[in-house]
Amino acid sequence: MSTNSPSTTAPVSESVAALVRRARALSALGGRRILGITGAPGAGKSTLCAALIAALGDSAVLVGMDGFHLANNELNRLGRRERKGAPDTFDVGGYVHLLARLSAQTEGTIYAPVFDRSLEESIGGAVGISASVPLVITEGNYLLHGTHGWDAVAENLDEIWYLDEPADVLEERLVLRRRAHGDSIEAATAWVRDVDLANAHLVEQCRDRADLIVHVTQTSDLPNPAASPTTDERVAR
Structure with a gap:
């Protein structure tokens, strides 16, 4: 499992094809492996994950952190609705528990939630993960975060990649x-300045804990993440 200790590897630039090869090699090690993809909002996590899943086919499945958004009613009760997407607006314990189950899975099917942006709510039991799938890919902003219980995520992951992009x-x-x-x-400018970039700063502080810090090159043939978000529109991927 990932040690979550500071990385001694300098940031590198890799093509999507090279990252597919690295993910495929991880899946071929035997047993269940879990790969975490993290980075600041807008770094391209969902886009890279879509490319990995498309290339790996039945050998991989995607389980998103965003399925563990707290429900809007609960966020209202807590007074956090306007900060939806911040580290303390998720069911972190539920996410960690699912990752632990997936790591130990040897039979049957485990179900994971997804976040439906049209409803702005999570839907339970939406993704089935068979024990026969060697690689689970999970992505989200806070896989390396150190507060609100997020520090327990890394021990359930075999590798964590941090996608590195300049602030501009x-x-x-x-x-x-x-x-x-x-x-x-x-x-748009106000929201990005006041919310997204503040979250990006939190995420960036944890980058040195990743196993790989990577700038993804040759992305022109990939779908535009701005046109096809997979989560609440207020939580940039």
């Missing part, structure tokens, strides 16, 4: 994403 690239992608959902340029 993140900001441009995030504003475009907000605009794609109908925000005015003023509203």
Whole structure:
């Protein structure tokens, strides 16, 4: 499992094809392996995961952190609805428990939730993970975060990759994403400045704990993450 200790590896640039090869090698080690993909909002996590799943086929399945958003009613009760997507707005214990079950799985099917952006709520039992699948890929902002219980995530992961992108690239992608959902340029810019980039700063502080810090190259043939988000539109991937 990942040690969650500071990385001694310098950031590298890799193509999607090279990362597919690395993920395939991990899946071939035998037994169940879990790969974590993390990085700041807008770093391209969902896009890379989609490419990995497409390339690996039946050898991999995606389980997103976003399925563990607290329900809106609970966020209202806690007074956190306007910060949905912050580290303390998830069922972290439930996520950690699922990862532990998936790590130890040897038979049957385990079910995971997904987040439905159209409903802005999680749906339980939406993804079935068979014991025969060698690689589980999980992605999210806070896989390396150290508070609110997130520190327990890494011990259930075999590798954690941190996607590294400069701040100006993140900001441009995030504003475009907000605009794609109908925000005015003023509203999009304000949200990215006040919410997304604040979360990005939290995530970036943990980057040195990753097993691989990577800038993904040759992404022009991949889908635009701004056009096809997989989670709450307010939580940039």
